[in-house]
Amino acid sequence: MEERLETDPDSAPLILNDSLEIIKQEIENLRLLAQDFSSFAKISKAQKEIIDPASAISEICRSYSSDYNIQLNLLPDQKISFDKTHFYQIITNILQNAMDASSAEQPIAVSLSRDKNYLVISIKDSGSGIESEDLLRIFEPYFTRKNKGTGLGLALVKKLCEANAAVVRVKSKPGEGSEFTIIIEAVAA
Secondary structure, three states, X not given: OHHHHHHOHHHHHHHHHHHHHXXXXXXXXXXXXXXXXXXXXXXXXXXXXXXXXXXXXXXXHHOOOOOOEEEEEXXXXXXXXXXXXXXXXXXXXXXXXXXXXXOOOOEEEEEEEEEOOEEEEEEEOOOXXXXXXXXXXXXXXXXXXXXXXXXXXXXXXXXXXXXXXXXXXXXXXXXXXXXXXXXXXXXXX
16 A cells, blocks of 8 residues: 555555455454464364365465465365364465565465365475475474574464364475475365
């Protein structure tokens, strides 16, 4: 909004409602994230509900799409049984790491596909990649190579995946970027 007000003040009212919705959603996500960070050792039990992962991913990515080159390839009309807050935190944390590893122009590919009875979510960045010795530790609490951050983001992702019977994996090579994959059992339509 600030940028729009500076560059094209007449068009700012046109994006006000969408911007406010995004801001409200992000504030709620941050509130819930802070709540889970403060109780990291005792992640709340998953309150599962049927959600549409493609819609949720699109909503999350919309917040960042004006600043980053996020490329979506999402299989529609799929359902999972997952805690909605946990799902948002998982996708947001991995996406934030991808953005931290990439410049604004580099593509971040987010896909949702199906493999038999499972849905596979992939978030692939074009960043610098992760050293092989660090790959073994990235899901450990407080492990980080970033200048900023607590080292809890990916540890939280792993715990939240486990709480929802999902699996998180990572592939990465220095100079080639990283790909995080989440595997979740699909719900029959």
